[in-house]
Amino acid sequence: MTSSKLFHNPLNTLWSVLRTRGVRLVIYALVVAALFPSSRFILLVTILLAIGSIWWTEYRSNRSHKFFYLLGFVLFVLAGYVVTFVNVKNVDQLRSGMSPWGDGIYQVKDGKYIGESQGYRGPIKVQIKVKDHRVTSLETLEYPDLISVQDNEVASFKKHLLENGRLFIPEDTEMLRGATDTLTGYVNAIQDALSKGIPDFPRYDWFSNFFLNWFIGQSPNQVTLNALAILFAVFMVFEYTFQSMLTPGTGRSINCYNCASCVGVCPIKEVEGVQMPMGLVLLTRLGNYERVMELSKYCVGCGRCAAKCPIGNSGPMVISAAFQAAREKKRSAHTGNERETA
Numbered sequence: 001m002t003s004s005k006l007f008h009n010p011l012n013t014l015w016s017v018l019r020t021r022g023v024r025l026v027i028y029a030l031v032v033a034a035l036f037p038s039s040r041f042i043l044l045v046t047i048l049l050a051i052g053s054i055w056w057t058e059y060r061s062n063r064s065h066k067f068f069y070l071l072g073f074v075l076f077v078l079a080g081y082v083v084t085f086v087n088v089k090n091v092d093q094l095r096s097g098m099s100p101w102g103d104g105i106y107q108v109k110d111g112k113y114i115g116e117s118q119g120y121r122g123p124i125k126v127q128i129k130v131k132d133h134r135v136t137s138l139e140t141l142e143y144p145d146l147i148s149v150q151d152n153e154v155a156s157f158k159k160h161l162l163e164n165g166r167l168f169i170p171e172d173t174e175m176l177r178g179a180t181d182t183l184t185g186y187v188n189a190i191q192d193a194l195s196k197g198i199p200d201f202p203r204y205d206w207f208s209n210f211f212l213n214w215f216i217g218q219s220p221n222q223v224t225l226n227a228l229a230i231l232f233a234v235f236m237v238f239e240y241t242f243q244s245m246l247t248p249g250t251g252r253s254i255n256c257y258n259c260a261s262c263v264g265v266c267p268i269k270e271v272e273g274v275q276m277p278m279g280l281v282l283l284t285r286l287g288n289y290e291r292v293m294e295l296s297k298y299c300v301g302c303g304r305c306a307a308k309c310p311i312g313n314s315g316p317m318v319i320s321a322a323f324q325a326a327r328e329k330k331r332s333a334h335t336g337n338e339r340e341t342a
């Protein structure tokens with residue numbers, strides 16, 4: 001994509017970029033990450049898979065080295081996880097016996113401290129004041145959970161904390177949506193603030209902090225996973241429709257469930273390690289139309305697969321779609337114009 005094309009015809013350029021399934025996956029992942037702060041890890045994996053599939057295709061077609069840069073990045077992330085895991089384990093061991101909970105308040109020096117932690121919808125930030133080994137004030141500086149969680153639990157916890165003057169273990173919360181996560185985040189933020197008042201409190205090194213904040217994030221909870229499953233189904237329906245608009249005849253490839261009924265009736269069965277025509281359908285799903293065109297010469301067009309597939313896929317259908325997609329790509333590269341969509 002050249003910048004002149006982008007400025008002269010932004011809509012066509014956007015349409016053209018959206019043709020790549022990897023790009024669309026990244027957009028879906030960004031939407032999910034915006035909805036759920038605890039899904040950062042899922043976002044990272046999705047982006048890596050999407051870029052990996054595009055660059056792997058480029059490597060196979062023209063031996064581009066970009067795929068190996070990505071591989072290097074993945075190895076860096078894996079090494080980062082190992083280093084962070086070891087550091088977190090060691091620091092947590094050192095921290096036992098230095099906790100600011102309960103009587104641990106006697107280790108905390110007088111002063112004002114700010115602490116942060118992750119709530120249900122984002123970071124929770126608090127400021128506490130300690131005087132004569134008692135918490136004398138507690139101010140909430142950031143609290144995005146307020147939009148989705150009733151704050152009865154937090155308000156009651158705050159009242160008891162100020163009465164006791166120290167951090168205590170809260171009782172079981174009611175099963176309000178997100179209330180448990182919110183209260184846990186709130187308590188952790190207070191613990192973080194109090195620990196800053198303990199001299200020589202062990203801390204994670206900068207590298208582990210970087211990894212925890214930017215790569216791992218908060219682990220997805222049950223609510224997030226359920227919502228992700230629902231969103232996945234919605235995205236699949238949307239993707240089916242969208243793909244059919246972009247390249248007619250290919251949308252249904254998403255629904256192939258590898259039953260291999262088509263392979264059973266195909267007289268070719270397997271060529272160059274690809275099962276026919278199921279492999280063609282799966283290559284279409286990945287947007288690898290070049291490979292579909294390469295393998296199309298083996299299809300004799302008998303049409304048996306079309307009669308057998310419960311979804312309505314067939315070898316000739318995806319082959320014809322692949323050639324049409326290639327023609328469109330060539331045409332738009334020459335003229336900068338896109339075809340009318342269905």
Ligand code: SF4
Pocket residue numbers: 265266267268269276277298299300301302303304305306314315316
């Ligand atoms: S139409 Fe092609 S892919 Fe389908 S069964 Fe016949 S030879 Fe196989």
Ligand code: SF4
Pocket residue numbers: 255256257258259260261262263277278281308309310311312313314
């Ligand atoms: S018969 Fe249809 S659903 Fe089954 S593997 Fe072939 S293309 Fe996929």
